Amino acid sequence: MRDRVRVVVQGKGRRRWHARRAGLAGALWVAGELAVTVGVVVMLLVVHQVWWTNRQALRAAHEVVRELEEEGGGWAAAVPEEVGEGEPSGEEPVGESSGSGGSGSSGNSGPPRTVKPSPPRASAYGVLRIPRLGVAVPVAQGVDKRSVLDKGYAGHYAGTAQPGAEGNFALAGHRNTHGEPFRYINRLRAGDELIVDVRGKRYVYLVGQTLAETTERDTGVIAPVPRSIVSPGAGYSEPGAYITLTTCTPEYSSKYRLVVWGTLKR
Template sequence: MTALRPERESGAEWYGTGAYDASQEPYASAPYDPRASAAQYASPGRTPGYQPPGYASPGPFPGYDSPGAPAGPPAPAPADDETMALRLPEPPSDVPSAAVATPAAPGGRAARRKAAKGRHGRHGGAAAGTPRGREEDARSSRPLSRVEARRQARARKPGPGVLISRIVGEVFITTGVVMLLFVTYQLWWTNVRAHAEAGNEAHQLQNDWASGKRSPGVFEPGQGFAILHIPTLDVVVPIAEGTSKSKVLDKGMVGHYGRGDLNTAMPDARTGNFGLAGHRNTHGEPFRYINRLKPGDPIVVETQDTYFVYKMTSTLPVTSPANTSVLDPVPKGSGFTGPGRYITLTTCTPEFTSKYRLIVWGRMVEERPRSKGKPDALVS
């Protein structure tokens, strides 16, 4: 024990020498218990002012109160190893930081929530630098055992619902891509290819006419024999015999209703109806805008020897595909009342469908030999 213990034997000996032997005290061998009463440490011969250890007197001598002097408040215990029972124990190193009581953060719920995040991390995990955080870091850095690796692999493996949703999503994506490619092919690539084929056929026709390789007469199905001009719509397209989709129409050309196709007249016939068919959409779409033609607009058919000039007279916006009377020598619904030299243009309607047919009629107004040059409809 240190010399801070305020005990003495008697007044004279204690004052005179200042020496003190703790072994002479009857309680010297027992450790101090703050819960014990003061009577436990009482000794015969004590002066009236004696107090148990841990208390201080306002007098000049520790542990002694002069008669009549008021007792002062107890002095605080010295902070040394002898008074460790008065201190809070340090938390053991193996106890998680979450088990240590933390005073509530002032400032309301928001401040307490912020303090909790600082202690336990953003999502409730152990904060970095705490024993728990160091333990988690060590656990994550060590190599996994075979069992743990299998467990993690099974946890990462998607379930049946996830696999089914992925398959369905991939099917939809693939279907969408295929449909997009099909639409691109139909609306763009078929036109590019048909324009190239039609332009090549028209160029070949003009070269053959210039060299005299072809002569008017009966033509084979799919064989080009004339060129159609619609100046108002900026259309220049070859005319081939027949209305076959694969041999004529899908190649960007206009087909003549010839033998086997209602057998309409040729342009050089003295009377009759020259019937033509063409795509309104895709594959060159030469007749896409024939609905914009107005009465009086020129329609010119160029052959090896002659230009045949027609003037648009009337139109039939919608009719059934089975209505073949529109191709009669005197077509019904056209307004023509007697035989003449007519032209009929047919195509599908509405656009991008083939449910109905759109009909445009014209009457021949001029027959001009090629030797006299182009007609005014093509020059202007």
């Protein structure tokens, strides 16, 4: 009798153990399915951000370049403005405010001089060509991410010089995603051409220097006479007609800024 009771109790224990094991297996299965689902969603978001938005912006930018070429360069200026006027920058470019950063580091004094006016914000008015990289990108006024940079454009820092003028024609562009026009500017070498076409006029700059890494607050790189305030040995010391390209570095990060400078070919 005792043995028979003992067997029954043992059977109940075994069934409970199997039930707990089945419950644990079910929970693990559900957790695994959830993890796979989350992984797929994350992967799709990454594909959308890195691949799809890149293709969309690149296609749209190429269309704008084609239209500008057909129109002979785009927007025409009418009324001069003063140096330093313009809107603040977005998150991608150098400095917190491109208007103040572009001119505040120059050390110039006296009354403001008049220059060619800036085109309307977010309206592409010219084309930057980088023959070594096979790049042709629209140039628009301002460096706001949503209305300019995320369209695959190169954004012209407010308060910096216009193409071909004395001073510093400073541009910002994405290195990754959204057309990534400046992805490979680290490959540029001294003497490479940077060509700017604006309303039937062509300005050719020659790459002179590259600053591989600086902080986002190094506003000296877009000053009228560009010179890094973080790495004082990088940049120029004499007035001239310059071009500056800025983008984020390292790739897929916005921790630092990569800078390429060039001078106008006379």
